[in-house]
Amino acid sequence: MSATDPSRNDTPMRPVRRSLARQVLPYAMLSPAVLVTLAIVFLPMLQTAWMSLHEYVLFRPKNFDFIGLDNFRAVLADDVFWISLRHTLIWIGVTVPAQLLLGLVTALLLNQNFPWRPLARALIIIPWALPSVVIALMWAWIYDSNYGVMNDFLLRLGIIQSSIPWLADPDTALGAIMLTLTWQGFPFFSVMILAGLQAIPKSYYEAASIDGASTWRQFRHITLPGISGVLVTAVLLRVIWVANSFDVIFVMTGGGPGYATYTLPLYAFIKARTNLDFGYGSALAVTFTILLMIIVVIYLRRTGKALR
């Protein structure tokens, strides 16, 4: 009799349904985004990894021979790979700290009270907002050895005695492009750090001044800890972006003169897109991804400890 009582049957069912719905709903809501990410990010990644294990030259599309790790062995024995890796490390190691420093100084300035501050804040974003190709062409003209404003400026100041072919000299080409990228990327740090600065309560500084703390000590013990979270995230993002960015190099020098401005992503791109060697190009890309992941993991571990 009791088994047929509907009220007694419904009672245990409802929580089950509810908890099932609660378990399924998040997956159902997330699945479209996850599926799209899988399709446009992970699938090509897997494809690249798979291609790197094959001899695959695009103009011989019928030959797709499995060669195991031969491409990776060739990468390690390739002089151009080591040249490109060295350039990539210099590229990241100089550009990101330079952008960070410039961005920090700009943010501190923009955080002061002065007339036209909103306009200055808007203008500072321009280098970041311009397309990379425009920036690359603009700076290629600035560096031009015949008509460039850089040489003209330095000649007039008497700093140099004759025009320097900034982009055509292997000793200066990489540095010249790093300066361009620093100019392009520092507004990102400025904006991020400025947001961090505005989140620090003014009362901390007031209290510190009453206690007699100097400006440097206020910066060291209030400002820096206050923006450290922002800095960690911004540096991480910039390391990844700068490491992967080759559009500015490609437009300004195409990697030249010789291999003077080759970085790993550019080398992988040239191997795959110009030489059509997709197997080897993929192996370069996979190698670079692994190296970048190692850098990112080390960075996160170290900064994580420091933040704690």
Added chain:
Amino acid sequence: MKTTMRLGLTASLLALATGAASADSTVRFWYHFDNADNPMDELVAAFEEANPGITIEAENVPWNSYYDTLYTSIVGGNAPDAAMVKMFAQPRLLEMGALEPLAARIDAWEGKADLLDNLLDLTKAEDGENYYLPVQYVALYLYYRADMFDELGLTVPTTCDEFREVAKALTRDTDGNGQMDVYGFGFRGAKGGHDHWASFTLSREGVNLVGGMENDAALAGTQFVVDLFREDGVFPPSAPNDGFQEIIGAFKAGTTAMTIHHIGSANGMVEALGDKVSAAAVPECGGGHWTAFGDESTAVFSTAEDKDAAWKWISFLSTAGNNTMFNEATGQLPVTKTDSAGWSLHPERFVKATMDSLPFAQLLPNRSETSDFVNTVWPVSMQRALTGEITAAEMNAEIAKLFGE
């Protein structure tokens, strides 16, 4: 009776379907024009008017990435139906099975007899088949500043030795500020500059990209180019990275007194410099003469949906009258006898320089490696040799290695 009616109905339906299909025919055509205000639209309009039912979607693909884009589009299954193509790309396109044989269509085409002699032979593939239909041609020659030559009492160089002396004399500080403002020769050290190097190197006896790069003559050629830059300083300092825009811009601006290019630049040069610019064949070096024959053809791709329509379009471009319009845009020379006879789109001195160069104008080897030579091996090794990272012998060895593999 019923059967006849049924057949008739079927035939009508088929005809209708065919008509509908041809009405929907679209030919996707890729080309590369440096000239921003090109008259391709006029050609397309004229063709579509003469061939109702065929629509032409012509796309101007930037030259720097033209072949990269073309190859990847073929592999990606999104190739155009027809495109402008050069001979150096033919072996790769054939290896990819991308080209439609055209010999039978060319034989049946009424415009064949009007094509300049030998062009079809020059553009033949190794298997003897014609996959290309020539649409324009040029030969590279030496542009020089006649006014500067007159001012310094110089004569146009006919040999490499004379060229060197003349280039040195032309490299000057004209305003006395201690800075060179004119350089003897605008050398193209970036992609596409192999033609400059080749005129000084491949001209020499016994030098050949395939199997003839590691001898003394080849070394003398490359060393000659390196010395012009490093020892004599007759190229602008930016030469290792200079591409087409830079060498043409510098010549027009008076920063260089000589450079090598083809008739495609002639009208722009005259617009900027008037009678101050003239042209002559490139100098003879090491006992031989070499200049690049700049070929340009069109081809139909094997994946084209409507090959007949694609052929109609490309043959239209190589027909007298239309070919003139096409070459107005590119500034090159027409491939038809009719258009060539009345050619007046370039000043005569540049046409003469081209004609004088034709007897020794040559194509690069018709091999798969030629693409890598043009796109990466030559520019990278030339830049490294010019900047002193490698020697001339090491540069030649790189080239020999590529063609020897």
